[in-house]
Amino acid sequence: MSSIEADKPRKEISPLLKMALELGPLVVFFFANSRGEWLAREFPALTELGGPIFIATGLFMAATAIALTASWLLTRTLPMMPLISGVVVFVMGAFTLYLQNDTFIKIKPTIINSLFGIILLGGLLFGKSLLGYVFHTAFKLDEEGWRKLTIRWGIFFLVLAVLNEVVWRNFSTDFWVAFKVWGTMPITVLFTLSQMPIIMKHSLEQDNPK
Template structure:
């Protein structure tokens, strides 16, 4: 699957959520979000015959918390979903560190090759960042309008995450393992 398709499948449901909220209301937007997430996960599976773990976990939370929002007619559930997801990711990363496991390495090792020390630093940083995102989500949904929360979820959290991720590049560069030389012998 090419990167553009992957990005569209991962970002598409969130952008549709934002657009539906801007033109209708949160309940309709939540229904669109749930449906678009199911479609995106299905298309991802059809194209790649697999669903990457992070979109699968995120999608499961969208379906469960979005479903609770719709079934109970209570927007609390969709608003606390980012808090719970971010705290879950943080707990998994912190738990892995305490158990001597580098779960971030397991997820990203195919994209980046780094020393265990580099993965440990990145794991600490991402775990703390997930806690910060959870706190920010709580502050925004509790103190601002629903429309502001939706806009921040789409246009605030994503840029923050991208900037934070790019700020980790020096760690990856410092602890990068050298490329494996050779490969299959040329005939």
């Protein structure tokens, strides 16, 4: 039975549900930080976590765990990037709450984006366009297309890491949280859309429209 189940194709979920699972924890983080005092009054147990940013961190960790669990139940698989992000969230969130130091949760995006950037660019040194392994089910590109996309995404992740460092070190916690949700996400969406020309140019499916 287990071998038969292992051979089954992974289940697909709707794009909207997938987006909700990915963005949901960030929205929870933003809401909990902006309404931290109200949450503490309504749910006194949350005061054990600390101030608004610590309440937000705790709820962010819980929302991330729920999102990963839901993804597993719906698709019977966990994509590598969300899984790595989730692990970093739990580790840095735990340090943030235990030491009551929000620096750890603030450098979380720096760690994740630097890790992704280094992995993608480092893979090219060994002749591996690792982005192709992640998105091969969504796009069918030739080798040159995957190489170019890998370079671009690797550099983009490193730019996000630097941007996060600039923001959290020079602005307030509330501004950093807002930028994390309403700044980083739109930038990522715009960058993703800007890659469509290269995807269309190197798509293998264009050679065989039928």
